[in-house]
Amino acid sequence: EVQLVESGGGLVQPGGSLKVSCGASGFTFSGFDIHWVRQASGKGLEWVGRIRSKTNSYATAYAASVKGRFTISRDDSKNTAYLQMNSLKTEDTAVYYCTRHNGYSSSPFDFWGQGTLVTVSS
Amino acid sequence: SYVLTQPPSVSVAPGKTAWITCGGRNIGSKTVHWFQKKPGQAPVLVIFYDTDRPSGIPERFSGSNSGNTATLTISRVEAGDEADYYCQVWDSDSDHPVFGGGTKLTVL
Numbered sequence: 351e352v353q354l355v356e357s358g359g360g361l362v363q364p365g366g367s368l369k370v371s372c373g374a375s376g377f378t379f380s381g382f383d384i385h386w387v388r389q390a391s392g393k394g395l396e397w398v399g400r401i402r403s404k405t406n407s408y409a410t411a412y413a414a415s416v417k418g419r420f421t422i423s424r425d426d427s428k429n430t431a432y433l434q435m436n437s438l439k440t441e442d443t444a445v446y447y448c449t450r451h452n453g454y455s456s457s458p459f460d461f462w463g464q465g466t467l468v469t470v471s472s
Numbered sequence: 473s474y475v476l477t478q479p480p481s482v483s484v485a486p487g488k489t490a491w492i493t494c495g496g497r498n499i500g501s502k503t504v505h506w507f508q509k510k511p512g513q514a515p516v517l518v519i520f521y522d523t524d525r526p527s528g529i530p531e532r533f534s535g536s537n538s539g540n541t542a543t544l545t546i547s548r549v550e551a552g553d554e555a556d557y558y559c560q561v562w563d564s565d566s567d568h569p570v571f572g573g574g575t576k577l578t579v580l
Contacts, residue, residue, distance in 0.1 A: 389509075394556075394572070397568055397569050397570070455562040456521070458505040458560075459569075460526065462514040463514060464514050
């Protein structure tokens with residue numbers, strides 16, 4: 351059974367940092383790109399960024415709203431992806447989801463994690 | 473960047489048909505996916521590649537895509553279908569996915 355499990359969310363002050371994780375099981379993690387998508391309370395889904403597979407040189411890309419502040423990485427030996435969030439702003443408060451993608455742009459996000467809540471507040 | 477426009481809300485009586493639209497410039501030339509999102513739950517893929525249903529999704533869910541509008545159709549709507557629905561495409565110019573703003577489906 352394919353599973354994605356996010357962890358590491360919590361309360362952080364504005365300007366602070368937090369690193370959340372996405373643990374995977376039930377599929378060949380190394381063969382998939384991992385994307386992060388967030389949803390603020392009462393808002394829609396917003397793409398945050400992605401890291402490609404080793405085949406595509408672990409290339410990363412980010413939404414303009416987080417570029418320069420967020421970094422995505424992965425450890426295929428641990429079947430885990432990470433989202434390092436620095437210089438956090440109150441508007442970064444959201445549930446953060448990881449989802450897998452096979453790397454072909456037209457393909458869907460077929461499995462998602464349950465999400466982890468990140469709250470940025472003083 | 474590419475913009476997808478969805479109506480904020482759609483209401484339908486049980487047993488009737490709901491149509492949720494997703495507008496975008498020449499969206500018919502793109503591949504559209506649809507997700508169901510309930511509070512506190514992960515998004516669920518309900519339609520992919522415009523018209524295909526993942527295993528486990530009822531046949532009541534169907535999709536179409538032409539011109540400037542993609543449509544998610546839910547036939548014989550049930551109370552359990554009440555959720556937010558999001559369309560998604562890949563923006564080739566920016567090389568990243570784009571989501572519509574979401575449509576809240578209310579079952580009367």
